[in-house]
Amino acid sequence: MTDGRPDVAVVGSGPNGLAAAITMARAGLAVELHEAAPEVGGGLRSAALFRPDVRHDLCSTAHPMARASRFLREFDLAARGVDLLVPELSYAHPLPGGRAGLAYRSLRRTCAELGPDGRRWRALMEPLLPHSRGLVDLMLSGQRSLPADPVAALLLAARLPTVGTPLARHQFAGEQAPALLAGVAAHAVGRLPSPTGAAVALLLGHLAHGTGWPLVRGGSDRIARAMAADLTAHGGRITTGRRVADLRELRGARAVLLDLGPTEFLRVAGALLPERYRRALRAFRYGPGAAKVDFLVSAPIPWADPRVGRAGTVHLGGTQREVFRQETRVARGLPGGRPFVLVVDPAVTDPGRAAGGARPVWAYAHVPNGDPTDPAELVTASIERYAPGFADTVIARQARSAAALERYNPNYVGGDISAGALTLRQSVLRPVPRWDPYRTALPGVYLCSAATPPGPGVHGMCGYLAARSALRREFGLRRAPSLSP
Template structure:
């Protein structure tokens, strides 16, 4: 009999597996796909020799993750590649706004908001480790309560209000908007400021890195760590009913709440399953991968210094686009998140060639082709981009769910993180990783602290398992 069976081998399933196996427990991971990794897979989606990250691409929280640091994944072959800047945010008719590791250098490009930005971000930059420990922890008593309280007073505000109170100029507001839009929430919701500030602070702790060779290098390192500790993985093993699972003392689901409900069935009370089935996933994404004949011809060449480029213009433009998507509509000028990994990782494309990864937010389950819309936004800040395209591969929201069932309707963040689910995902419980059945747990991005490749959901869930088995 196994001590733990984990369903799903995304970063959180692997993280849970590493923790449990290192405790000397007998652990099995079951994966429906032919390859481990969930959101950390890499494939030749366009042309031979062009490596594209299928989902996650740039990993500041992976590098800063307290548990990934504890695992020392570099010992298992993971190599981080750092750009010259974390973010470039182009604006019409002016230089791009750049997020550099240096607070002073970033602030210097913000005009009238230079002093305000330094005063706001310097304390966060000096204590990013504290911020990560508390932001990536489960709901409970924070490790640094006074620091988090000072941060939380501002972070709880809607981004629309905070931007007006904190900044006077459009450049700082635009940079803040691009980071806030990672929340996939309209900016008038409470706590949207929290994610915007957290992303800004992370850029002052580390230049947002990519994994050499592709994001699958992260899951590959975790697999080696897990197997070194005695863990076992079975691929091509789809689980649809609880009766298919081998005997174990505990079961950990790296799945969405609907899957947990469907698979566990009568192993969970009907009232709890109904609560799982009410979980809200939020908007999806439409993504395009490009094989390019050369680097992206940005109007401001400094954009090539950044691993991530936020396209969408001003704060008002991005806020309007995100609000429209939340309302179930498509934005005519969407916020586009673009990654250019090959600028820093030569393994991604043949010599002299490049790759590009770009997506926009769309209504959940949307089948609308957004290729023209996305390319129009790229061309807006990089005229001649289309002339560099050798091949493209796109995925709409349903294709994302087919690729990974955790991405319900194309929602790649594990579910909406608005105030109704930010602290109660997937349902309200003192231990959010537990269920009414003491043998069943959830560790996916639908549990705290939410989406992202940092493994903290799996780490916290595994600690909950160990407490139960003790």
């Protein structure tokens, strides 16, 4: 620190902002982190919405990357007291008529319950598992270098056409297996089938049979707390409740890392940016929105197929055909239809989340960007379709439309929790085409949000990779600092 000024200023304390700040602080630099909200966390916040003894995850709740991403592997959440609970049944996909597709942590059990399609499911997923780390590191990279595990890249490339093109409609004989894949592909929040949806389906799908889809005991904010604690332990300073209005407020820091999307970056730095770069940022496309409903319920969700009640995550959208049609419709900005809905009953995996005869239920619906519609009735009806009697268990509920979600977090433009449409082009060239996607047109200023590669998810890699770039270019430090406890 020079004259009381930090070496590094970080704006935004989502998982990427925290990862960037930690990486810089562990390299021996003086770091200040600025957060507009009253508490750190971004998408890793939890709160008692209805009762003080029942906590709800306000944004993300299931974390497939928490045990898989390079940053969080090295950071070692478990060693810091963050208990990642892995459900036996990673995810489920109910279908009309009381049937369901079930993706267990056990690949063998999954294949056995898929009947004749089990053999094809095994052929799709099993070869990926021995190369899981290579596949994760490839997809959660800056995507500007050769893969460390070429076999993982080849396995992924060989599967993309059969999962991400119209061929996906002809890979299985029954309905459960294609619905399972479609539900995971829908995490890409865009038109389906597509190459990006296929890549997401293969990444998350194979992790369901590997490291699993864990939830955090006690709530997602435990991850943010552990990261903030590490930052302060290494000399970092955190300021909350202050929104940076102008980048010039941070003048004096040798490097500035922004956990902001293009729209927010233009807000704080627009006047300083070259016109050509401003045009490129304005051309960045946002994807569909998410509409959120938090429920307080009196009993576990009464799924028509009781096995679904053991799943950590549940996808609601009907058959593969229905999911593909609805996600494509939403990506085109068209309202109507039955939305794709993700549901988590955290107490299934973490019984401690239930208290006094009440438990939280978390649900997101995919809707057109900026949709102002209150989603409460729509989401309740979607769950009721596959769990008759659910509405009778609801004690209280709180809803946020896609438009309201942006007000909660300005990075979620129009409710886009992916921080930008996951098109094939924008999966790599986000937010603008540059060899170093983290450097901006301003000297010493870097973007580290999910609008940079590798994109959305609680993995910390956008922040980590942006910090590595800044360490090399601004401080001449090429060796990555240790992240271990």
